[in-house]
Amino acid sequence: MAASGGRTVGSFLWKCGNCCFNFNTVSSNLTRQVLSRQLCVSAVLHRKNLAAAGPEKFSEEFIKKQVEEFNIGKRHLANMMGEDPETFTQGDINRSIAYLFPSGLFDKKAKPLMKHPDEVFPKQRAVQWGADGRPFHFLFYTGKQSYYSLMHDTFTKALAVEKHQDRLRGKDLFTQDAKQISLVGSRWLLKEELEELLVETISEHDYARFIQLMERLLSLPYCSVEEDFVQRYRRQLEIQSSKQQVQPLQYDQHGVAYSTGDGKQRKTATGTVLLRDSGSGSISINGTNYVHYFPVLQDREQLMFPLHFMGVLGRFDMQCSVSGGGHSSQAGALRLAISRAMLSFLSEGQVETMRQAGLLTPDPRIKERKKPGQEGARRKFTWKKR
């Protein structure tokens, strides 16, 4: 009974009516009145199993409609704000939405959002087979067609390189020192980036296999034949030292170059340094000689270290001013200020070496706060067994 929920009462009577033709005239009158009444069906049958449905699927027409609505909405928004609809960028949209719908919420994801549907809806794959049911891709039945097709292509390229090498060996033109692909300053695609590229989820094992196969391709001497293919799966690393801002050199009235290191913090101590070129290596801190100001050797070594590292010990004259903190933190602050001031005198490569030596990184350590229920930041109260 439950399975026939959708069927009308009329169809039952009709089937009975067909068997015995004597009742045809009588039953047909009844069926006409009764046909429209549906059987009452319990809500349990209509409840969908949400867990088994999987991630929500968006059809192509739906996404297209969303894109059209977004474009129309963008123009309306531009008109509302009194701006030109043709040159309305995403930044303008964000600004307008923030103005029209001010939100006091902290979570970025809870605030109102207007973005292109491609960024909102996750990328999904269209139906993989044609009208006759035949799938488009020859590796469809493996389940992970893009990934396995990538592996297949990589292996084909490796075989092609090996064949090329064999041909060269046959002609006696094979040399070990062929041009290699430069891999410096780039990294392999991350697993997430590869998944995005293939529009398919892959496991860690699969990713490891892919990297292994690429490394094998790169181990062949003549792999530069397939350089374009390999570079497609590598990303350039950002050069950290390019983020460093180097101030230009300034010259005073005698034509001597000088530069200032801006005030640097080290644990509440701030210091500024004025570096003068073509000097004798004299250092004065707050008006006094550095030997008198820093009686401890360690602090003086901290001052020397940047100059000693670059080998310019006797070249600069320094005028420093420092306040706050203790002697050690003042020395650290001055060291950072000296390194910063020196940057204007140095080349790109030397700046990079200084950065790698850690001279340009401010020390973030500060005194840790005391917590309640403890005697200090880490020290607990004496534990008594009873």
Place this chain on the structure above:
Amino acid sequence: MAAGVLTKGLCGFRQPRIVAAGYSCSGPLYATATAVKTLPLQTDSTAVTDKIQNLPLETPDFFHLSELFSLKDLFDARVHLGHKKGCRHRLMEPYLFGSRLGQDIIDLDQTMAHLQSALNFTAHIAYRGGIILFVSRRRQFGHVVESTAGDCGEYAHTRYWQGGLLTNAPIQYGSGVRLPDLIVFLSTLNNVFQQHVGVRDAAKMNIPTVGVVDSNCNPSLVTYPVPGNDDTPAAMELYCRLFKMTINRAKDKRRQMELLQGLSPPGLTQGSS
């Protein structure tokens, strides 16, 4: 035609009832009457397709596949070499010629017959536009098998076989997927101890299989077993080449037939070319 006569007779018998039965929901009497009207419209295209599909079934070797290989080719590709006596499967004993120095030798006369029927079956499936899936779990030959499948426009699976690929297909791929019509196993074993899961799954899903069975394989579930070597590169390349040529031949023949039938009106007899 016969059905129409019957309805006319019945209508005449039950004249007083016609008025009552003339409502919109038609009973079985009027259902047959309408069915008679639509039949003549369908005969044009379906009759031609039926003719094209049934023509190869009239001759035993419609695609002339016996000219593709000879016993000497099989011998040169070392198809007759089996595994050692200790690895022998009991059910493979009828296919073995004998054993030399502990190594089993497969009977190539039987292999010829089996290979002929297997290739013929594959050709017929390809002629009818069926989906053929090449399966092999041998890592050495995975690339060759995939390239073969790509070249003849069919499908391949030489990777890790996920459990529900055939038996749980709507969940794995999406609803409305079409399963393969033929699975060709170029090696029926996963590793030396296990048979490939696909053999059992294809049998469960009523999908016919063609399989190259070596002397350590179980030929019972394979529809068209081909006793032969599955370890030598020469033998594998021979099989791949043969399957590729068969499928291409069958597809070309089908295209030829469709062109011929399309150009000339239906009903004209076509000689097998």
